[in-house]
Amino acid sequence: ALAATACGGDGESGNGGGKNGELSGTVTWWDTSTVGSEDKVFKKLAEGFTALHPKVKVNYVNVPFGDAQNKFKNAAQSGSGAPDVIRSEVAWTPEFADLGYLAPLDGTAALKDEKDFLPQAAASTKYDDKTYAVPQVIDSMGIFYNKKIFKEAGVQVPGTVAELKTVSKKIKDKTGKTGMYLRGDDAYWFLSFLYGEGGNLVDATSRTVTVDNAAGAKAMTVVKDLVDSGAAKTDATDGWENMQASFKDGEVAMIINGPWAVSDTYGGVQFKDKANLGIAPVPAGSVAQGAPQGGHNLAVYAGSKNLDASYAFTEYMTSAASQAEVAEQLSLLPTRTSVYDKPGVADNEIVGFFKPVVDKAIERPWIPETGSLFAPLVTEYTKVLTGQTTPDKGVGATGDAYRKLLKGWK
Numbered sequence: 001a002l003a004a005t006a007c008g009g010d011g012e013s014g015n016g017g018g019k020n021g022e023l024s025g026t027v028t029w030w031d032t033s034t035v036g037s038e039d040k041v042f043k044k045l046a047e048g049f050t051a052l053h054p055k056v057k058v059n060y061v062n063v064p065f066g067d068a069q070n071k072f073k074n075a076a077q078s079g080s081g082a083p084d085v086i087r088s089e090v091a092w093t094p095e096f097a098d099l100g101y102l103a104p105l106d107g108t109a110a111l112k113d114e115k116d117f118l119p120q121a122a123a124s125t126k127y128d129d130k131t132y133a134v135p136q137v138i139d140s141m142g143i144f145y146n147k148k149i150f151k152e153a154g155v156q157v158p159g160t161v162a163e164l165k166t167v168s169k170k171i172k173d174k175t176g177k178t179g180m181y182l183r184g185d186d187a188y189w190f191l192s193f194l195y196g197e198g199g200n201l202v203d204a205t206s207r208t209v210t211v212d213n214a215a216g217a218k219a220m221t222v223v224k225d226l227v228d229s230g231a232a233k234t235d236a237t238d239g240w241e242n243m244q245a246s247f248k249d250g251e252v253a254m255i256i257n258g259p260w261a262v263s264d265t266y267g268g269v270q271f272k273d274k275a276n277l278g279i280a281p282v283p284a285g286s287v288a289q290g291a292p293q294g295g296h297n298l299a300v301y302a303g304s305k306n307l308d309a310s311y312a313f314t315e316y317m318t319s320a321a322s323q324a325e326v327a328e329q330l331s332l333l334p335t336r337t338s339v340y341d342k343p344g345v346a347d348n349e350i351v352g353f354f355k356p357v358v359d360k361a362i363e364r365p366w367i368p369e370t371g372s373l374f375a376p377l378v379t380e381y382t383k384v385l386t387g388q389t390t391p392d393k394g395v396g397a398t399g400d401a402y403r404k405l406l407k408g409w410k
């Protein structure tokens, strides 16, 4: 505490500028990674920072993904309770930056070897020509399938939505299992079908809402038909748990998911033998094939009382060595190009599959409103899948909500 006060800290978490620049004080980090599969790796990594900086205590806090965005905004707004560093999902970052809640990182110790970052990962950290975060993981989606069930049914993994229906029918006839579990309570699972029909949520260049155009309506019809035809099953709530349980227990032959689900999936009885998990590109629609780009950055709270230690912690957690550790332990994708050919990463089959997928994943516009596009969409998406509204009405209501959100967009 003396050191902290001496360098102007608040006793609790000095600003790290102790004698001969030695870092000190506390760094509180809000991690949003999945409890029970990812969190233990991130917690161990974070606490490893103290080995390098003995006078810094890392206070690891796991905040559920669904709560963290609002929790951080409320804390930052009220000026109390915000962490020093937050794991900021790619779409939260421009919003937090726009609100002034993030410390600009250009010229600080947080940013090292910037040229090593994948351009598409770095894109979501830039706002108003400044850098407000450091990319930690990047991801996209693919088909996860159960090789044993596919063999039993004598089918190949589907490359298109049409094939998905015929393959699911054969699986049902031969094994009694449902082909796919399609998550119905998270609109991220709608995006690859939307891209497959040549659609998108918006067109940022022409500032046009496009979710309710013909392609959007078609895509909603496609997902509704997957459920109505019995090719896929879904639920209005508890989608993550139900999707993972039905796939891990072998009740369904396929799901659509991303690298963040791999560690949890390997915990399932069907995948004790990891080789039974197959991964393939998301199915193409009638005009195109495309998967969304997601991921997470680390950002420093503008009001942190320990900026120096927070910058150093952020750099440490996004360093090549840390990213290699996370890729090896959890099959998550690095955001640094140099990490992909490191031992333990280069031979990881999941990372090897998703790298080319991520290189052509469809980016969303990194504007403050991007994160807010999912709430209205998921309401309508769930209603369409559960027969409470029609595809046309669903995308129509979504488009209306977007035009209220995006001032002046067509």
Ligand SMILES: C[C@H]1O[C@H](O[C@H]2[C@H](O)[C@@H](O)[C@@H](O[C@H]3[C@H](O)[C@@H](O)[C@@H](O[C@H]4[C@H](O)[C@@H](O)[C@@H](O)O[C@@H]4CO)O[C@@H]3CO)O[C@@H]2CO)[C@H](O)[C@H](O)[C@@H]1N[C@H]1C[C@@H](CO)[C@H](O)[C@@H](O)[C@@H]1O
Pocket (backbone or CB within 6 Å): 032, 033, 034, 038, 065, 066, 067, 068, 069, 070, 089, 090, 091, 092, 139, 186, 187, 188, 258, 260, 293, 294, 295, 296, 370, 371, 372, 374, 375
């Ligand atoms: C609705 C939400 O819409 C958007 O989120 C999009 C997101 O932008 C998309 O990119 C995509 O995220 C991927 C993600 O990229 C992918 O990595 C993975 O993340 C894993 C981690 O990997 C895993 O480690 C662990 O953390 O777990 C993570 C999650 O599994 O999967 C994600 C997809 O799940 O999809 C998101 C949509 O879910 C908004 O951004 C808000 O989040 C918004 N929620 C707020 C809305 C507020 C108003 O209602 C409500 O009041 C508030 O309480 C809610 O918070």
